[in-house]
Amino acid sequence: xxxxxxxxxxxFPFLCIIFGNIIYALAIKLFVLPSGIALGGTTGIxxxxxxxxxxxxxxxxxxxxxxxxxxxxxxLGKAFAMTxxxxxxCYPVFLEISNRIFGDYYLTDDVxxxxxxxxxxxxxxxxxxxxxGASTGGMDIPPLVLNKLFHIPVSTTLYAxxxxxxxxxxxxxxxxxxxxxxxxxxxxxxxxDKTLVLxxxxxxxxIVTRKATEITNAILDKIDRGVTLxxxxxxxxxxxxxxxxxxxxxxxxxKVERLAHSIDPKCFVIxxxxxEVRGRGFSSARKYKKRPEEM
Numbered sequence: 001x002x003x004x005x006x007x008x009x010x011x012f013p014f015l016c017i018i019f020g021n022i023i024y025a026l027a028i029k030l031f032v033l034p035s036g037i038a039l040g041g042t043t044g045i046x047x048x049x050x051x052x053x054x055x056x057x058x059x060x061x062x063x064x065x066x067x068x069x070x071x072x073x074x075x076l077g078k079a080f081a082m083t084x085x086x087x088x089x090c091y092p093v094f095l096e097i098s099n100r101i102f103g104d105y106y107l108t109d110d111v112x113x114x115x116x117x118x119x120x121x122x123x124x125x126x127x128x129x130x131x132x133g134a135s136t137g138g139m140d141i142p143p144l145v146l147n148k149l150f151h152i153p154v155s156t157t158l159y160a161x162x163x164x165x166x167x168x169x170x171x172x173x174x175x176x177x178x179x180x181x182x183x184x185x186x187x188x189x190x191x192x193d194k195t196l197v198l199x200x201x202x203x204x205x206x207i208v209t210r211k212a213t214e215i216t217n218a219i220l221d222k223i224d225r226g227v228t229l230x231x232x233x234x235x236x237x238x239x240x241x242x243x244x245x246x247x248x249x250x251x252x253x254x255k256v257e258r259l260a261h262s263i264d265p266k267c268f269v270i271x272x273x274x275x276e277v278r279g280r281g282f283s284s285a286r287k288y289k290k291r292p293e294e295m
Contacts, residue, residue, distance in 0.1 A: 027121030040162025119187025127195025
């Protein structure tokens with residue numbers, strides 16, 4: 001059983017990369033290409049270079065992807081480069097398969113719908129691939145490098161770079177397609193950001209109470225979540241008090257709140273959304289140790 005679990009954990013990121021590239025290819029084929037909207041990324045840069053310097057798009061994309069892959073290898077690591085090679089191979093293959101299956105078929109000729117639905121598909125696909133530790137290559141790599149070196153959000157950098165590319169495309173594309181391209185960029189960066197934190201958000205709950213020990217024991221025993229005790233002082237009468245802090249799943253919020261108020265009806269509860277939690281019990285396995293009173 002452990003071997004099967006270990007094998008699944010190793011294969012799962014690769015399956016996500018493949019699935020993400022399938023979604024990416026379908027979004028390009030069914031929404032982006034039929035609408036002719038102005039694209040950012042490597043394709044958009046290739047169109048600009050072809051217009052000004054008459055360099056073929058395919059040649060530029062090939063050279064640009066190789067350069068970006070080398071940058072990713074040296075800064076983001078060997079594992080990233082290997083998974084990105086897989087992604088770079090899968091995307092053109094799935095795009096060609098999509099072309100053969102659908103031919104000239106398209107779902108809608110409404111450019112606004114294509115911008116929105118294409119943005120949703122590509123945002124989700126890119127987020128899935130990036131969460132798996134890879135990228136689709138090309139212009140996806142610089143945001144990941146900046147995120148590692150300077151902790152700049154990936155979606156923010158992608159949006160900024162794509163926005164600049166779309167503005168340059170305004171030199172030879174109609175203004176309508178440029179504006180739709182901006183809408184497309186907004187949508188896909190929004191869904192990329194949401195996909196990157198999908199399933200990772202948790203809730204932080206702080207309970208100001210004079211019955212910290214009882215509430216702590218109740219959370220540990222009945223909710224099975226870790227607890228941190230913070231020493232505090234009230235601002236009005238300067239009473240010493242305790243703050244019970246815990247990170248729980250969204251489904252456990254109401255249960256914790258009811259539990260706290262059943263023990264101390266006068267307790268003060270603060271609930272905050274946390275975008276991501278890493279550590280034992282969330283991103284790594286739990287380890288149970290005896291509490292001091294049990295020894």
